[in-house]
Amino acid sequence: MSKRAVPEINASSMADISFLLLIFFLVTTSMAVNKGLTRKLPPPIPKDQPVPEQVDVNKRNVFVVLINSQNQLMVQGKQMDIKELRTKTKEFIKNEFNDVNLPVLTQVTIKSIGTVNVTKDHVISLQNDRGTDYQAYLEVQNELVAAYNELRDELAKEKFGTYFNNLEEESQNAIQKVYPQKISEAEPKNYGGVK
């Protein structure tokens, strides 16, 4: 019997089929990655306990940032533009020259960094009005986090010669100890205006 050749399968429609699938996935895909400013909320206060007044925090250790309903910023009692906030925050956290108006410096010895002066008890208190825009609020949060990130990067550059994010976990922890992130999103209050 003569050998019968198997007819070749026509593959030209393959491209069409895969095009169709490709277009389907192109349409349904959403490349948006989940990004955001991560924060940690304080644990709830038990209901029967009265709201604690801020007593134990020394006044010079607190950096008060207020945003009103017109999205204006007041920092340490003075009106401020958002562009200055980052530098001011950095000054506050670092207290390079041991200013009496800036937070108390404590000497701390940290493995792999050595002995440094740290404003360990500083608190940034962020307070907002109920009428503040979310965008404005987030911008302020962003500036505060940026201040910390810049300080951490500076220290990482100085001590380890690279950016904070490229460091091993151990060194990252050490740097975090020097610049602990302390942003307190205050208990909600009503500023000006009766509810």
Add this chain to the structure above:
Amino acid sequence: MAKIRKDEKKGVPAISTASLPDIIFMLLFFFMATTSMKEVTYMVRFSVPEATELTKLEKKTLVRYIYVGEPRMDLIKTHGTESRIQIDDEFVDVNNIDQTITLERESMNEADQPKLIVSIKADKETKMGIITDIKQELRDAYALKISYAAVSKVND
């Protein structure tokens, strides 16, 4: 002079399309791998604010979302134009966020429960009042890790 002409119609040879499916398949696989289907239908309209210091949320299984914004156009008639809160596929009242999130957490793997991250996807024009309420509710539900969803700012 002898000119040998075999054929007048020499023409350009046809381009082989045999590799076309391969190329398309490659693209197809790329999109299949990177795609993530939308989990919920948005009932609120929102465009998240811009920021620069963003952290990526790595594990999707640990993240639950809260959407805040004005109701969708076709829902305005029934729900008004006030900012509303959506969790999963339904509107949730502010006071019920506590329970809803607790339920969500209980449906998670036990080992993952403490790692729950709540991502707040709110419109940039939302007033902080509603966000503050949500935050208080999340504190009551002991969902303390939160993330304010934002997009990276294009440098100006």
